[in-house]
Amino acid sequence: MASWGEASQSRLIGKRITRLSGKDKVTGKAKYTYDINRPGLLYARILRSEVAHAVVLELDLSRAEELPGVHAVLPLTEAGRKLRYQGQEIAAVAAETDDIAKDALRLIYVDLEEQPFVVTEADAMAEGAPQIRDDWQGNRSNPGINEQGDVDAGFSEAAVTVEATYHTPVQTHVCLETHGHVAEWRGEDFLTVWASTQAVFGVRNDLSRRFELPANQVRVITEHMGGGFGSKFGPGVEGHTAAQLAKITKRPVKLMLTRKAEHLVAGNRPSMTQHVKAGATKDGRLIAYDMKGYGTGGISSGAGFQAPYVYHVENQRTERFNVATNAGNQRAMRAPGHPQGAFAMDSLMDELAEKLGMNPLEFRRINDSNEVRQAQYTLGAQEIGWHRRNNVPGSGTGIKKRGMGVGSGQWGGGGGRGTQARVTINPDGTVEAVTGTQDIGTGIRTAIAIIVAEEFGLEPTEIAVQIGDSGPGLPSGGSGGSQTTASVAPVIKTAAAAAKQKLFETVAPLLQTTVDDLRIGKGTIYVASDRTQTITWKQTTGLLGMESITESGNWDQELRQGGVAGTQFAEVEVDTQTGHVKVLKIVAVQDCGLAINRLTTESQINGGVIMGLGQTLLEERIMDPLTGRMLNANLEDYKVPGTYEIPEIKSIVFDTHRKVTGVGEPPCIPTLGAIANAVYNAIGVRIRELPITPDKVLTALAQKKA
Amino acid sequence: MSEKEKKQSTNISRRSFLKGVGTGTVAATVVPAILVGDAEKAEAQTDDTISTAQIQLAINEQKYTIEVEARTTLLSVLRDGIDTNGNSVDLTGAKLICDRGECGGCTVLVDGKPIYACMMLAMDAQGKQITTVEGIADGNTLHPVQEAFIKHDALMCGFCTPGFVVSSVALLNENKKPTLEEIKNGLSGNTCRCGTYPFIFDAVETAAQKMK
Numbered sequence: 001m002a003s004w005g006e007a008s009q010s011r012l013i014g015k016r017i018t019r020l021s022g023k024d025k026v027t028g029k030a031k032y033t034y035d036i037n038r039p040g041l042l043y044a045r046i047l048r049s050e051v052a053h054a055v056v057l058e059l060d061l062s063r064a065e066e067l068p069g070v071h072a073v074l075p076l077t078e079a080g081r082k083l084r085y086q087g088q089e090i091a092a093v094a095a096e097t098d099d100i101a102k103d104a105l106r107l108i109y110v111d112l113e114e115q116p117f118v119v120t121e122a123d124a125m126a127e128g129a130p131q132i133r134d135d136w137q138g139n140r141s142n143p144g145i146n147e148q149g150d151v152d153a154g155f156s157e158a159a160v161t162v163e164a165t166y167h168t169p170v171q172t173h174v175c176l177e178t179h180g181h182v183a184e185w186r187g188e189d190f191l192t193v194w195a196s197t198q199a200v201f202g203v204r205n206d207l208s209r210r211f212e213l214p215a216n217q218v219r220v221i222t223e224h225m226g227g228g229f230g231s232k233f234g235p236g237v238e239g240h241t242a243a244q245l246a247k248i249t250k251r252p253v254k255l256m257l258t259r260k261a262e263h264l265v266a267g268n269r270p271s272m273t274q275h276v277k278a279g280a281t282k283d284g285r286l287i288a289y290d291m292k293g294y295g296t297g298g299i300s301s302g303a304g305f306q307a308p309y310v311y312h313v314e315n316q317r318t319e320r321f322n323v324a325t326n327a328g329n330q331r332a333m334r335a336p337g338h339p340q341g342a343f344a345m346d347s348l349m350d351e352l353a354e355k356l357g358m359n360p361l362e363f364r365r366i367n368d369s370n371e372v373r374q375a376q377y378t379l380g381a382q383e384i385g386w387h388r389r390n391n392v393p394g395s396g397t398g399i400k401k402r403g404m405g406v407g408s409g410q411w412g413g414g415g416g417r418g419t420q421a422r423v424t425i426n427p428d429g430t431v432e433a434v435t436g437t438q439d440i441g442t443g444i445r446t447a448i449a450i451i452v453a454e455e456f457g458l459e460p461t462e463i464a465v466q467i468g469d470s471g472p473g474l475p476s477g478g479s480g481g482s483q484t485t486a487s488v489a490p491v492i493k494t495a496a497a498a499a500k501q502k503l504f505e506t507v508a509p510l511l512q513t514t515v516d517d518l519r520i521g522k523g524t525i526y527v528a529s530d531r532t533q534t535i536t537w538k539q540t541t542g543l544l545g546m547e548s549i550t551e552s553g554n555w556d557q558e559l560r561q562g563g564v565a566g567t568q569f570a571e572v573e574v575d576t577q578t579g580h581v582k583v584l585k586i587v588a589v590q591d592c593g594l595a596i597n598r599l600t601t602e603s604q605i606n607g608g609v610i611m612g613l614g615q616t617l618l619e620e621r622i623m624d625p626l627t628g629r630m631l632n633a634n635l636e637d638y639k640v641p642g643t644y645e646i647p648e649i650k651s652i653v654f655d656t657h658r659k660v661t662g663v664g665e666p667p668c669i670p671t672l673g674a675i676a677n678a679v680y681n682a683i684g685v686r687i688r689e690l691p692i693t694p695d696k697v698l699t700a701l702a703q704k705k706a
Numbered sequence: 707m708s709e710k711e712k713k714q715s716t717n718i719s720r721r722s723f724l725k726g727v728g729t730g731t732v733a734a735t736v737v738p739a740i741l742v743g744d745a746e747k748a749e750a751q752t753d754d755t756i757s758t759a760q761i762q763l764a765i766n767e768q769k770y771t772i773e774v775e776a777r778t779t780l781l782s783v784l785r786d787g788i789d790t791n792g793n794s795v796d797l798t799g800a801k802l803i804c805d806r807g808e809c810g811g812c813t814v815l816v817d818g819k820p821i822y823a824c825m826m827l828a829m830d831a832q833g834k835q836i837t838t839v840e841g842i843a844d845g846n847t848l849h850p851v852q853e854a855f856i857k858h859d860a861l862m863c864g865f866c867t868p869g870f871v872v873s874s875v876a877l878l879n880e881n882k883k884p885t886l887e888e889i890k891n892g893l894s895g896n897t898c899r900c901g902t903y904p905f906i907f908d909a910v911e912t913a914a915q916k917m918k
């Protein structure tokens with residue numbers, strides 16, 4: 001049975017290894033899609049609707065076409081068609097320079113007849129609201145209803161009940177590299193596209209269908225990419241447009257979204273509103289749960305969320321639906337549905353615990369059947385100093401009040417089939433590992449090198465890892481669902497093991513020994529029964545003569561595992577005069593399975609915590625119900641965490657087993673509940689609507705006083 | 707204005723906006739003002755009055771002669787500029803992320819001071835020493851800040867990294883031994899979405915010790 005071996009036997013796996021791409025990234029040499037300069041490159045831009053809902057009456061591109069330096073103008077809508085949200089595409093331009101493209105957009109004439117619109121959930125659900133999707137009845141989808149046990153009986157057993165409404169607004173991904181592509185045709189029948197994507201092969205397949213080309217006549221390259229968080233799986237309108245413009249102009253075309261468009265059309269995390277009633281027994285058992293909720297994913301559906309979350313409830317009834325609004329559609333965003341679900345559930349848990357007069361941690365222990373998390377509760381509580389927590393919320397003295405809270409999360413991340421990989425040993429001792437995955441910042445490139453280097457007794461820097469390119473024809477899945485490492489690692493490991501076996505078979509006779517008697521040491525190969533017989537790696541590969549060894553790997557169930565539990569504790573300080581919440585410390589105890597690279601795993605946990613912090617305290621897409629436009633489609637008014645917001649973060653890599661699992665998404669989940677509960681513990685008033693901004697804190701404090 | 711004239715002067719017709727907007731009534735007076743403003747500005751920039759000038763820039767100790775428009779930013783010269791000999795400048799380390807001075811992704815040193823290259827006109831950079839992230843290392847020897855960024859994994863996707871590296875170098879040039887608060891302050895003009903901040907702080911501390 002294949003295994004990763006004992007921790008004590010690992011030289012590299014599980015250690016802190018710096019990234020292979022580090023040097024290129026700190027020197028500015030790393031080339032992202034946005035940095036690709038090709039001879040004869042044209043720059044493209046898209047004209048977008050500034051209104052939320054309209055019918056196109058006329059579209060006239062002629063003046064733009066006449067502008068010197070413009071090479072093509074492409075309509076992306078036509079008279080009679082509807083535009084359903086701000087940012088929807090009208091036309092695109094390709095020009096000699098970006099400035100000329102900008103000028104050309106202003107010369108496009110479009111006559112629109114505005115239609116009534118709704119951009120907030122409340123407006124969409126109001127009596128007499130305009131219907132905005134032709135395929136729905138009204139603006140709500142059919143509700144999904146789920147019932148388990150007997151909710152009424154549950155409530156009759158409850159000693160305490162809580163009824164509350166929790167809300168999280170729409171959050172946008174804010175990838176720092178906006179969505180975009182550089183497209184270049186060779187003749188009529190070979191398309192190369194540099195794409196800022198999480199799915200090199202997904203983009204290749206999409207483009208091959210779109211342009212009716214055989215899959216092997218489309219090549220997609222993503223050497224480095226500047227963040228996706230779930231929003232970059234397909235080429236989208238912008239990718240199709242870039243390729244189309246390149247085809248028309250017979251020139252390479254670069255089309256990157258503007259920051260504004262990135263907020264408007266490149267995906268978002270849907271909102272969530274939950275009306276919950278829940279009950280617990282005197283001895284602290286969560287016994288009944290009744291939830292009605294909804295969210296908006298803009299013009300699309302998909303506004304799901306987890307409810308109830310993590311904790312076990314015997315009797316539950318849930319009903320949820322989507323609300324359509326005239327806004328850009330949602331896309332998967334880091335642990336879709338989980339952070340918002342966790343915020344509501346963890347808040348609810350604390351509210352119930354308080355009514356029971358029970359420590360919220362104790363209440364969780366009673367209702368959480370996950371053993372890993374039980375151990376994490378103990379560890380996390382120790383780390384944060386849970387005994388220092390206010391027993392009476394809001395009881396601290398002074399202007400700045402401190403509080404502590406806890407939150408939990410759960411994720412899958414077990415990987416899956418669909419990756420092909422090749423490991424090659426060359427006679428000169430060099431090693432190559434090739435597969436079609438992509439590094440979206442998680443460090444998979446380095447993880448691949450670590451696995452191969454461990455197998456061969458080499459250093460990770462000695463492994464040439466080629467990923468992010470569909471050219472070699474070795475597919476791998478998209479980087480989503482925290483599946484990348486668990487999908488790729490087993491295939492790389494088996495490929496390397498097969499190559500090592502081949503190497504041993506070739507050299508054993510030459511060394512007058514058997515394959516079974518050969519071992520790998522650091523940079524050497526030796527005979528186990530006679531340690532004096534040692535030759536260097538290079539001497540060994542030199543024995544291959546002219547022929548390299550190339551082996552492919554296969555998916556191995558035994559090398560990976562799904563299901564990761566996480567717990568976080570937060571300590572905050574709330575300024576009761578300004579309403580400002582400062583997070584002092586987060587302890588993140590994250591189940592990681594076998595962390596191939598402890599250093600980059602810690603980075604991912606930090607990153608998840610910080611994104612969760614942003615969602616709790618700062619981030620919100622603000623739509624203006626009067627104009628139908630997003631009011632903060634930039635990086636100043638849409639606030640993501642900056643240096644001042646960063647607390648001390650203690651990321652604890654909680655490795656429970658020696659199988660690989662994914663950890664990109666789960667650490668952003670428990671943060672919300674932990675911080676929200678800490679704020680309550682500090683000031684003694686609960687804020688049930690994110691983000692917890694100073695105005696909400698001050699209003700809550702004023703209401704408490706009154 | 708005749709129908710024809712109107713068509714030539716605005717990209718989105720006034721008529722449609724004056725029809726009233728959405729469910730609100732107040733908006734009808736607000737929105738057109740914004741859009742017409744846009745369109746008029748556009749007109750001003752798209753007559754054939756755009757003029758260019760040849761300027762000289764000193765970037766990473768190399769001289770470039772480049773033809774620019776008045777509106778050309780320093781960042782666009784670095785990334786997309788082509789000099790008068792037809793060579794691409796191709797210094798793509800600095801990134802345009804927000805295009806309005808909100809993120810620090812385009813940070814470069816101008817006479818040793820960190821500035822947002824998206825906010826500086828190329829013409830205003832004449833006669834100044836410009837250092838981009840590509841010019842921070844000494845040949846093949848990395849700057850202590852760069853070494854420390856790698857060591858501490860102060861980067862994930864790495865898109866924000868050039869900006870942070872340049873800002874960190876600028877900070878340490880000014881303040882040899884910054885406290886954590888001073889590091890946060892010195893880097894507050896830079897944004898990272900992947901959330902590398904804690905390791906960036908560690909890296910700057912390590913670099914500071916190394917540079918002592």
Ligand code: FES
Nearest residue numbers: 803805807810824
């Ligand atoms: S791109 Fe210059 S500050 Fe953001």
Ligand code: FES
Nearest residue numbers: 862864898899900
């Ligand atoms: S490392 Fe990705 S944005 Fe900073």
